[in-house]
Amino acid sequence: MNQIIKITFALTISCVIAASAMGLAYTMTAKAKKHNHHMNVYNAMIGLLGFGEDNPAPSDLKFLNVYRYIVEDGDKKFLGYMVPVEKGTEEAYEMVLIDLEGNFVEKLEVPISAEKAEEAQDRAKALQKVLAAPKIFAYADASVIATSGGKRLGYVLPRKFPGFRTFIHGIVAMDPKFELLGLEIMEHEEDAGLGKEIEQEYFRNQFKGKSYEKLKTLEVVKKPLPVEYKKYLEKSKWEEGMFTEEQIAEIRKQYKDADIYAITASTISSKAVTDGVKNVAKKFAYRIDKLDSVLKKEKIHAAF
Amino acid sequence: MAIKEKTNKQLFVDGILKENPIFKLALSMCPAVGISTSVMNGILLGTAVLFVQVCSSCTISLVRNYIHPKIRIPTYTLTIATWVTVIDLVLAAYVPVAYKAMGLFVRLIVAFAIITMRLEMFACKNPLPKSFWDGFGMGLGFMFAMMTLGFVRELLGSGMIMGYDVLGFKPLLYFVLPCAGFVTVGLMMGFFNWIEVVYERRKKG
Amino acid sequence: MKSIKSYHLLVGVLLIAALFLTGCEGAGHKFVKKTEFKDSDKIVLTFAGPVDEVWATNVANFSCYEKPDPDIVLTIKEAVLSPEKTKLTLIFEAPLNTGEAHILSTTNIMSEGQDMGAALLTVKKLYFGVLMTIFLGAALIKNFVFTKYLGLCVFFGCSQKRSTAIGMGMVFTIVIAFAATMAWALYQFVLKPYQLTFLNIVVFIGLVSLSVQGVDTILRKINPALFKAFGVYLVLVIANCIAIAVPLILADNEYTGWESFSLALGAGIGFLIALFLMACVREKLELAKVPPSFQGLPIAFVTAGLFALAFLGFSGLSIY
Incomplete structure (x- = not known):
């Protein structure tokens, strides 16, 4: 009996020490983790918009988040957009409810600060206050609108879509005319040496510059990637004087309406990414048009 | 004093060569096969294992007189799990890109037989300095083996070392494919055995 | 004899699960018997009786969207x-x-001049199909040993003889199914709600040890003979990193209870399959002439490499 008590005591003590050590490590790293994740995403977004070391981003560049929710009221369904609006100098959020055909239904003020709006939990709490009981809402996705000097520079869409193995997390960027600005792959579980190549520049840069019209019918072709085009796509490996201005313009023109060249031995992954990008872009273009017309009609002064 | 220092050194060297956890003891084979596709992966996971091994060895060595023999194994597991959680959180926070490349394996260090074995065989019987050197040697031995494997696979598979293109072409894509890990480890083990056989033969005559 | 008994147990559990899951399926309207996907671009509706051709072939009578995107109506080319x-x-x-689940709404269904009322149908993959996909994925396509390289220590240690391989595989299957289901419950109802997910590793490894101890005690009481045969493998389960990888994977992917169980x-x-295959080869290898420096583990590794290459062939396999 004495022994049991002794063992229990010893185990409890060790568990408490271990748990506090882990708790300490967690609290110390949680902030850095979040910050690093944010920086990672931020840098990727800046890069997608075409800014970098030799082309610094304008100082008034702003990333504005539009959060999309699906709101249910009985058997009726609405789309709820949480939109940043201008209210004097302060930034505030409004929930704009739109029915499935794209007609305005209701506009609600959301009591939340810009900083807190980035947290899913804080957003849910604030929305709970304005969308009361019979209404149910579920978070769908967030889209980022980049603005500078009151003008839209582009749309940045962090999304996930099915890949060959599991889901691929990527960021698709489009300019205001829905021309693709680029694609960044953030997370995936494709095979090393095969599907993993989707992260490589020679694959994802192929999406750059595709017009919205072309994008709708974009296909994957199983042809070898032309050597010259590959060199052009691998921008980070460019050396001084490798391409002249005319050459760049010519390559760009030649391949502007080309389909996506599949990665050797990874056609399924290539197709999955292409379909994913196509879907993301098409859905977003459709929705932002509807949202813009509603905002204009109802004279809601969105910050973008 | 001099003898003791030598023993420490001996412990350290043994961990790397004579008792190399991967090539000699054939323990913790999963990461050796799974993520030895590049030298960088080897260094990163090696560092994590080194950290966990040294910290766990030291912890157990410090409290070795207070551990009730009946709950020895749970205490080891708890210690290892704690240190793994710490390194997992730290890596996830400060080197997210590398952390992603290693996937599940950082968290799976908790199930590595090599660490528990060193605790049971060595750290619970020896004082702190000795345990430290033993753990350090074992950790470095693991790292060394991972780097060797990574070197071979990266060079043959993608023609690169540490991400720098050295060959300019890909000799055998097969080696970076996931399934080549087994073959590489098998060939390397055979190669080391062969060296040993040749060496023994030379020594004899 | 003993092993046959446990086979029965496993098959029984599977059958019950299958019955339970298939029984739950319903289309959402009394006149519509079944809805299903076909190929990549078709949805097939089966009605309880004949419907009017004029009504059915008019695509304007149907509208369909993906469940998370109710505002984007998919265009139907032909009915x-x-x-x-x-x-x-x-x-x-x-x-x-x-x-994704699709929602299909129709105008009033016309059957032989009768109005059967409008229908709001959910079209989705059979839940059992989803479970089978996860099951097959874990067993073959993403085999933990040959494509994820986990559990290798035990894999090489227990694959010298066929009898050992089967024993180890069975014991492992039972323990892991038990441990993973508990891990799922603990993760969903305790760790996640209280934001303690950083304790995952400790909790899961504790749970695995606990399940091993639990199975050990139960087996010892209920069936001492079976315990005598398989008891030795129980301790080895803890050293198998698959046992800790499965709970971590199901926590990362937010699987539901049934999905966790099938994983x-x-x-x-x-x-079990990997162990058995390997044991068969290694028994034969004993008779083969292997160079002295490759005897034992090295040649086993090379063999495993060939198996891994063969298992790559399963990728892309889909039944449901």
Whole structure:
């Protein structure tokens, strides 16, 4: 009996020490983790918009988040957009409810600060206050609108879509005319040496510059990637004087309406990414048009 | 004093060569096969294992007189799990890109037989300095083996070392494919055995 | 004899699960018997009786969207009615994302002049199909040993003889199914709500040890003979990193209870298959002439490499 008590005591003590050590490590790293994740995403977004070391981003560049929710009221369904609006100098959020055909239904003020709006939990709490009981809402996705000097520079869409193995997390960027600005792959579980190549520049840069019209019918072709085009796509490996201005313009023109060249031995992954990008872009273009017309009609002064 | 220092050194060297956890003891084979596709992966996971091994060895060595023999194994597991959680959180926070490349394996260090074995065989019987050197040697031995494997696979598979293109072409894509890990480890083990056989033969005559 | 008994147990559990899951399926309208995806761009509706051709072939009577995107209506290119007028195939313009549930609404269904009322139907992959996909994925396509390289220590240690391989594989399957289901419950109801997910590693490894101890005690009481045969493998389960990888994977992917169970079962069966195959080869290898420096583990590794290459062939396999 004495022994049991002794063992229990010893185990409890060790568990408490271990748990506090882990708790300490967690609290110390949680902030850095979040910050690093944010920086990672931020840098990727800046890069997608075409800014970098030799082309610094304008100082008034702003990333504005539009959060999309699906709101249910009985058997009726609405789309709820949480939109940043201008209210004097302060930034505030409004929930704009739109029915499935794209007609305005209701506009609600959301009591939340810009900083807190980035947290899913804080957003849910604030929305709970304005969308009361019979209404149910579920978070769908967030889209980022980049603005500078009151003008839209582009749309940045962090999304996930099915890949060959599991889901691929990527960021698709489009300019205001829905021309693709680029694609960044953030997370995936494709095979090393095969599907993993989707992260490589020679694959994802192929999406750059595709017009919205072309994008709708974009296909994957199983042809070898032309050597010259590959060199052009691998921008980070460019050396001084490798391409002249005319050459760049010519390559760009030649391949502007080309389909996506599949990665050797990874056609399924290539197709999955292409379909994913196509879907993301098409859905977003459709929705932002509807949202813009509603905002204009109802004279809601969105910050973008 | 001099003898003791030598023993420490001996412990350290043994961990790397004579008792190399991967090539000699054939323990913790999963990461050796799974993520030895590049030298960088080897260094990163090696560092994590080194950290966990040294910290766990030291912890157990410090409290070795207070551990009730009946709950020895749970205490080891708890210690290892704690240190793994710490390194997992730290890596996830400060080197997210590398952390992603290693996937599940950082968290799976908790199930590595090599660490528990060193605790049971060595750290619970020896004082702190000795345990430290033993753990350090074992950790470095693991790292060394991972780097060797990574070197071979990266060079043959993608023609690169540490991400720098050295060959300019890909000799055998097969080696970076996931399934080549087994073959590489098998060939390397055979190669080391062969060296040993040749060496023994030379020594004899 | 003993092993046959446990086979029965496993098959029984599977059958019950299958019955339970298939019993739950319903289309959402009394006149519509079944809805299902076909190919990549078709949805097939099966009605309880014949429907009017004029109504059925008019695509304007149907509208369909993916469940998370209610505002984007998918365009239906054509509606084809089968000769016996009970099966309607809707052909869509673009390939469907069959991983998502689709909502299909119709105007009032007309059957032989009678109005059967409007229908709001959910079209989705059979839940049992989803579970089978996870199960097969874990057992073959993403076999934990040959494509994820986990559990190798035990894999090489226990694959010298066929009898050992089977014993180890069975014990492992039972323990992992038990442990993973508990891990799922603990993760969903305790760790996640209280934001303690950083304790995952400790909790899961504790749970695995606990399950091993639990199975040990139960087996010892209920069936001492079986315990005598398989008891030795129980301790080895803790040293198997698949046992800790499965709970971590199901926590990362937010699987539901049944999905977790099929993942664990698949992982266990996959491990059993790998062990058995390897043991068969290694028994033969004993008779082969192997160079002295390759004897033992090195040649086993090279063999495993060939198996891994063969298992790559399973990728792309899909039944449901």
